[in-house]
Amino acid sequence: MVDPKALQYPTISFRPILPSDRQVLEKIHSDVFPIRYESEFFQNVVDGRDVISWAAVDRNRSDGLDDELIGFVTARIILSRDSEIEDLLRPSGSEQALLYILTLGVVEEYRNRGIASALVREVIKYACNLPTCQAVYLHVIAYNNPAIQLYKKLAFKCVRLLYGFYFINGQHYDAYLFVYYVNGGRSPCSPLRRLVTVMVTYIRSALKSVLGKVSKLEERWSKWPKHRDSSRCLAKSHLRRNEIIQDTDFECV
Numbered sequence: 001m002v003d004p005k006a007l008q009y010p011t012i013s014f015r016p017i018l019p020s021d022r023q024v025l026e027k028i029h030s031d032v033f034p035i036r037y038e039s040e041f042f043q044n045v046v047d048g049r050d051v052i053s054w055a056a057v058d059r060n061r062s063d064g065l066d067d068e069l070i071g072f073v074t075a076r077i078i079l080s081r082d083s084e085i086e087d088l089l090r091p092s093g094s095e096q097a098l099l100y101i102l103t104l105g106v107v108e109e110y111r112n113r114g115i116a117s118a119l120v121r122e123v124i125k126y127a128c129n130l131p132t133c134q135a136v137y138l139h140v141i142a143y144n145n146p147a148i149q150l151y152k153k154l155a156f157k158c159v160r161l162l163y164g165f166y167f168i169n170g171q172h173y174d175a176y177l178f179v180y181y182v183n184g185g186r187s188p189c190s191p192l193r194r195l196v197t198v199m200v201t202y203i204r205s206a207l208k209s210v211l212g213k214v215s216k217l218e219e220r221w222s223k224w225p226k227h228r229d230s231s232r233c234l235a236k237s238h239l240r241r242n243e244i245i246q247d248t249d250f251e252c253v
């Protein structure tokens with residue numbers, strides 16, 4: 001908890017996330033995100049293993065915690081051909097890369113001071129300096145209006161709506177996919193083709209969501225007679241719902 005008196009005249013500076021930040025990093029993630037991240041994720045962040053990160057700290061805090069994280073952004077380099085947005089990039093003969101934002105957060109007491117914007121600009125600057133990088137991209141849960149406004153303000157383009165992309169506490173949530181092109185990596189599509197691509201993705205994703213729900217219903221229906229009297233089974237499924245852990249993909253929510 002940040003003492004409000006300690007942040008009257010903040011002096012924000014940015015640095016990489018270090019092993020000594022691990023505890024605070026985990027705490028902020030659990031405070032600001034509706035999903036839990038695996039321990040391996042935090043280890044990779046603090047070790048800089050496959051993850052690039054920036055921490056925001058307030059050098060002018062009067063409570064002595066002037067090197068403690070008050071915001072962060074984490075990102076990973078992904079090959080264009082391994083990404084889901086290859087079709088939205090200008091084709092190139094050589095291997096191209098993308099920067100995918102994994103997580104972004106600012107502690108509540110420091111919000112609306114431009115810190116997240118500055119962190120995302122650091123990511124963009126980094127991407128611009130990687131000659132093979134074509135874009136920065138990310139997913140955001142469809143109800144996260146502050147984050148959506150932030151990305152729009154920073155001139156990210158919303159290129160896709162993905163139905164039921166997130167599964168949190170037993171419920172599906174849609175996500176938007178935002179892209180910021182760098183180094184001339186613009187979409188190769190004409191506006192018409194782009195519209196068609198968006199519509200096809202939209203329909204495909206809606207179908208997938210409906211099929212998922214139908215198969216879940218079928219599964220539940222076929223299991224019901226077997227587990228009707230089992231309170232253990234109910235307790236277990238309740239536990240699972242509340243302990244969703246985001247594994248291999250650590251998308252921004």
Ligand SMILES: CC(C)(COP(=O)(O)OP(=O)(O)OC[C@H]1O[C@@H](n2cnc3c(N)ncnc32)[C@H](O)[C@@H]1OP(=O)(O)O)[C@@H](O)C(=O)NCCC(=O)NCCS
Pocket residue numbers: 032033103104105106107110111112113114115116117118139140141144145146147149150151153252253
């Ligand atoms: C989203 C979040 C990172 C924004 O951090 P922040 O430091 O307050 O953002 P900034 O001060 O840089 O705000 C930049 C722009 O974002 C938008 N924005 C920020 N907070 C907003 C809010 N509560 N409502 C609407 N728009 C908001 C505005 O467009 C703002 O520009 P403005 O100040 O000129 O109006 C922060 O609210 C947060 O940590 N949320 C929880 C974690 C999260 O959602 N992460 C993003 C996952 S994709």
